[in-house]
Amino acid sequence: xxxxxxxxxxxxxxxxxxxxxxxxxxxxxxxxxxxxxxxxxxxxxxxxxxxxxxxxxxxxxxxxxxxxxxxxxxxxxxxxxxxxxxxxxxxxxxxxxxxxxxxxxxxxxxxxxxxxxxxxxxxxxxxxxxxxxxxxxxxxxxxxxxxxxxxxxxxxxxxxxxxxxxxxxxxxxxxxxxxxxxxxxxxxxxxxxxxxxxxxxxxxxxxxxxxxxxxxxxxxxxxxxxxxxxxxxxxxxxxxxxxxxxxxxxxxxxxxxxxxxxxxxxxxxxxxxxxxxxxxxxxxxxxxxxxxxxxxxxxxxxxxxxxxxxxxxxxxxxxxxxxxxxxxxxxxxxxxxxxxxxxxxxxxxxxxxxxxxxxxxxxxxxxxxxxxxxxxxxxxxxxxxxxxxxxxxxxxxxxxxx
Amino acid sequence: xxxxxxxxxxxxxxxxxxxxxxxxxxxxxxxxxxxxxxxxxxxxxxxxxxxxxxxxxxxxxxxxxxxxxxxxxxxxxxxxxxxxxxxxxxxxxxxxxxxxxxxxxxxxxxxxxxxxxxxxxxxxxxxxxxxxxxxxxxxxxxxxxxxxxxxxxxxxxxxxxxxxxxxxxxxxxxxxxxxxxxxxxxxxxxxxxxxxxxxxxxxxxxxxxxxxxxxxxxxxxxxxxxxxxxxxxxxxxxxxxxxxxxxxxxxxxxxxxxxxxxxxxxxxxxxxxxxxxxxxxxxxxxxxxxxxxxxxxxxxxxxxxxxxxxxxxxxxxxxxxxxxxxxxxxxxxxxxxxxxxxxxxxxxxxxxxxxxxxxxxxxxxxxxxxxxxxxxxxxxxxxxxxxxxxxxxxxxxxxxxxxxxxxxxxxxxxxxxxxxxxxxxxxxxx
Numbered sequence: 021x022x023x024x025x026x027x028x029x030x031x032x033x034x035x036x037x038x039x040x041x042x043x044x045x046x047x048x049x050x051x052x053x054x055x056x057x058x059x060x061x062x063x064x065x066x067x068x069x070x071x072x073x074x075x076x077x078x079x080x081x082x083x084x085x086x087x088x089x090x091x092x093x094x095x096x097x098x099x100x101x102x103x104x105x106x107x108x109x110x111x112x113x114x115x116x117x118x119x120x121x122x123x124x125x126x127x128x129x130x131x132x133x134x135x136x137x138x139x140x141x142x143x144x145x146x147x148x149x150x151x152x153x154x155x156x157x158x159x160x161x162x163x164x165x166x167x168x169x170x171x172x173x174x175x176x177x178x179x180x181x182x183x184x185x186x187x188x189x190x191x192x193x194x195x196x197x198x199x200x201x202x203x204x205x206x207x208x209x210x211x212x213x214x215x216x217x218x219x220x221x222x223x224x225x226x227x228x229x230x231x232x233x234x235x236x237x238x239x240x241x242x243x244x245x246x247x248x249x250x251x252x253x254x255x256x257x258x259x260x261x262x263x264x265x266x267x268x269x270x271x272x273x274x275x276x277x278x279x280x281x282x283x284x285x286x287x288x289x290x291x292x293x294x295x296x297x298x299x300x301x302x303x304x305x306x307x308x309x310x311x312x313x314x315x316x317x318x319x320x321x322x323x324x325x326x327x328x329x330x331x332x333x334x335x336x337x338x339x340x341x342x343x344x345x346x347x348x349x350x351x352x353x354x355x356x357x358x359x360x361x362x363x364x365x366x367x368x369x370x371x372x373x374x375x376x377x378x379x380x381x382x383x384x385x386x387x388x389x390x391x392x393x394x395x396x397x398x399x400x401x402x403x404x405x406x407x408x409x410x411x412x413x414x415x416x417x418x419x420x421x422x
Numbered sequence: 423x424x425x426x427x428x429x430x431x432x433x434x435x436x437x438x439x440x441x442x443x444x445x446x447x448x449x450x451x452x453x454x455x456x457x458x459x460x461x462x463x464x465x466x467x468x469x470x471x472x473x474x475x476x477x478x479x480x481x482x483x484x485x486x487x488x489x490x491x492x493x494x495x496x497x498x499x500x501x502x503x504x505x506x507x508x509x510x511x512x513x514x515x516x517x518x519x520x521x522x523x524x525x526x527x528x529x530x531x532x533x534x535x536x537x538x539x540x541x542x543x544x545x546x547x548x549x550x551x552x553x554x555x556x557x558x559x560x561x562x563x564x565x566x567x568x569x570x571x572x573x574x575x576x577x578x579x580x581x582x583x584x585x586x587x588x589x590x591x592x593x594x595x596x597x598x599x600x601x602x603x604x605x606x607x608x609x610x611x612x613x614x615x616x617x618x619x620x621x622x623x624x625x626x627x628x629x630x631x632x633x634x635x636x637x638x639x640x641x642x643x644x645x646x647x648x649x650x651x652x653x654x655x656x657x658x659x660x661x662x663x664x665x666x667x668x669x670x671x672x673x674x675x676x677x678x679x680x681x682x683x684x685x686x687x688x689x690x691x692x693x694x695x696x697x698x699x700x701x702x703x704x705x706x707x708x709x710x711x712x713x714x715x716x717x718x719x720x721x722x723x724x725x726x727x728x729x730x731x732x733x734x735x736x737x738x739x740x741x742x743x744x745x746x747x748x749x750x751x752x753x754x755x756x757x758x759x760x761x762x763x764x765x766x767x768x769x770x771x772x773x774x775x776x777x778x779x780x781x782x783x784x785x786x787x788x789x790x791x792x793x794x795x796x797x798x799x800x801x802x803x804x805x806x807x808x809x810x811x812x813x814x815x816x817x818x819x820x821x822x823x824x825x826x827x828x829x830x831x832x833x834x835x836x837x838x839x840x841x842x843x844x845x846x847x848x849x850x851x852x
Contacts, residue, residue, distance in 0.1 A: 295433040
């Protein structure tokens with residue numbers, strides 16, 4: 021809507037231009053950054069593939085449990101690894117009475133109902149480091165403590181599972197049991213109260229809450245009496261289902277993005293879009309056509325001078341450049357000391373030396389003879405020429421004449 | 423058709439009913455409502471085509487001064503016009519305000535006043551008037567553009583006229599002086615008057631003294647009715663800017679001052695502006711008429727990016743006058759190479775006329791020669807010295823060919839040229 025035209029009196033300054041070399045470097049740098057990022061992603065992703073979660077039956081990481089599972093298999097125990105509740109139930113369905121289920125739900129995928137179904141699937145459920153939701157479902161009366169469990173613990177209970185171990189690595193979670201409960205409390209903490217293992221019956225099966233999970237891990241299972249503890253804990257029945265709940269256990273079909281979005285959002289977006297189109301028409305309609313104007317050329321008169329200066333500089337023609345300054349200085353000096361414009365160089369040199377009472381050779385050196393070797397020398401000579409002119413101007417001033 | 427910001431706001435306000443009752447049907451209903459209101463408002467708006475427009479323009483404006491242009495709008499509708507009216511001027515016309523909020527009752531007229539402060543010489547044009555009318559709801563309206571051409575001529579600034587009074591005073595000093603001052607060949611006998619102390623005794627006219635009882639002296643006046651021909655170069659080199667203005671504008675300033683001075687001095691002044699062709703001519707005018715003709719001739723001339731054809735200039739001068747005259751060439755003294763054709767043309771002119779070449783120098787060049795603090799500065803100083811030396815060489819060559827050279831910065835050139843004219847006049851060389 022505005023009549024756009026640059027004011028002709030303004031000379032346009034050329035914008036900062038990025039040299040081609042710098043642009044290439046920027047592009048190369050960007051490319052390198054992308055390559056590094058891709059490599060980093062690949063490496064991290066590859067590592068993640070071998071890491072696995074804690075107590076993964078196939079993981080060889082320090083937190084995994086491949087060692088324990090292998091030993092259990094070596095003992096002739098049929099170990100089935102499952103990741104969903106339905107497959108766990110199916111694996112235990114053959115002989116629930118002779119099956120132990122080991123469950124470690126580190127991400128909290130299972131809800132209370134699922135825990136109860138799990139407990140009912142076999143006669144013995146071993147829960148590793150359960151959260152309070154799980155405890156409320158299958159081990160009422162047991163409470164997870166916020167304090168960590170550490171140190172080497174003694175069983176101090178008469179569960180057959182712990183009969184052969186006397187020192188167990190106690191790193192993990194600790195649990196407290198409500199007073200009056202008939203639960204078996206084992207592996208009491210050395211200080212602060214709480215236990216590392218609690219076992220109590222639940223609706224016809226046995227639920228064992230194990231807090232000392234690190235005793236089962238690859239890293240610690242060979243230490244102390246951990247292996248005996250683990251084998252006794254998990255090896256009491258011929259079939260073991262090693263169940264690590266996964267995303268598949270999450271309840272399905274609770275909603276899509278569309279069903280979760282409030283009803284007003286989509287119409288509002290459409291309306292704002294319509295308002296945007298109206299706004300485009302509002303701002304885009306010009307109040308009549310522009311009026312064209314021929315702008316004059318803008319040429320600064322010193323343009324050619326600047327160009328010539330850059331030519332001198334690029335060609336390093338110092339002698340030539342200095343000669344221009346010298347010729348100018350000579351004609352000014354000739355006028356200053358009272359000689360005409362067409363005066364001879366030697367005449368001017370002699371006259372200037374007379375005025376300044378210096379050796380004509382020095383004056384001649386500055387005005388004629390010296391050849392600049394480099395730019396510093398050129399600048400020094402230019403400065404001496406200026407000083408010479410200033411000195412002559414001072415000398416010819418009335419009152420200062422000799 | 424146009425929509426306003428209120429319409430956009432109205433559409434956006436549809437969020438409220440959608441929040442109250444979230445349904446696509448509410449959205450649809452709101453949009454239909456908006457469109458209906460839009461159509462109604464457009465239909466109820468006054469027709470922007472039914473207006474009668476007349477524009478009243480100042481004839482010419484001197485650059486740097488302001489004038490007003492008036493636009494009268496007559497509403498031929500039966501409805502009131504409310505909305506915006508734009509008077510479309512070129513940007514360099516400096517029109518302000520160029521758009522008006524208008525409310526015009528039916529069969530009534532309003533006069534809209536636009537101030538013009540042009541910042542470029544030449545013809546500044548207005549092309550059209552756009553009328554935008556809004557409906558009673560102010561949601562939408564209609565728009566029409568009426569072609570309505572107009573132009574004002576922006577004359578040269580002639581800021582050098584501040585030098586005119588002092589030069590005219592010196593001209594009067596030349597007038598009627600006795601031979602107390604140096605008497606040149608070209609001075610003419612004017613009158614006799616009584617002797618006063620201080621007059622040169624040699625100028626006593628003894629015959630007249632004998633006729634009367636008092637001592638009488640002769641007085642002289644400068645020669646009159648000489649011819650001054652100014653040729654302004656509007657070629658390539660005149661486009662370059664020195665300081666704030668192109669060289670051509672400085673040449674115009676100098677020509678205007680000289681013309682004003684010479685016509686007061688009783689000389690006949692002719693002007694030609696030329697590059698490859700003659701761009702403008704002023705011939706045979708005198709007095710106040712001369713100045714107004716000169717500024718109108720100069721106003722539309724812009725520098726042309728061609729080399730000036732100096733070979734045609736002697737013929738041009740011959741076509742203006744065959745008498746011996748003062749020929750002033752307002753041009754640029756550049757490198758000897760660029761000045762070759764000028765140097766070739768000057769002898770022809772100098773053989774018949776008195777030739778003065780006036781050229782603008784750039785004060786920036788002199789500044790460049792003295793600032794020599796960094797390495798770049800030294801090279802720049804060298805190039806500037808080179809340029810000054812070139813100008814000096816061309817000037818020397820011109821002097822050798824019999825021409826006179828006047829150079830100066832944009833501020834100095836017009837008075838310097840006027841002074842040279844006065845000096846030539848005093849010396850009786852015209």
